[in-house]
Amino acid sequence: MDKDRVAGAAKQAKGAIKVAAGKVLGDSKLVAEGKSDKTKGKVQNAIGGLKDALKK
Numbered sequence: 001m002d003k004d005r006v007a008g009a010a011k012q013a014k015g016a017i018k019v020a021a022g023k024v025l026g027d028s029k030l031v032a033e034g035k036s037d038k039t040k041g042k043v044q045n046a047i048g049g050l051k052d053a054l055k056k
Helices: 003-025 028-055
Strands: none
Touching: 003 028
């Protein structure tokens, strides 16, 4: 498993936490940051998956 996949999954989790906290607190900026982190994590995870596929 590529390190980008691990880091991407961590960013996705961090983003999900920010989105949930932002919704609870009514902080739209925090929700937006969380969604951004989740998207960045998905992209990084996909890059890691591509690297894994190329190694095979």
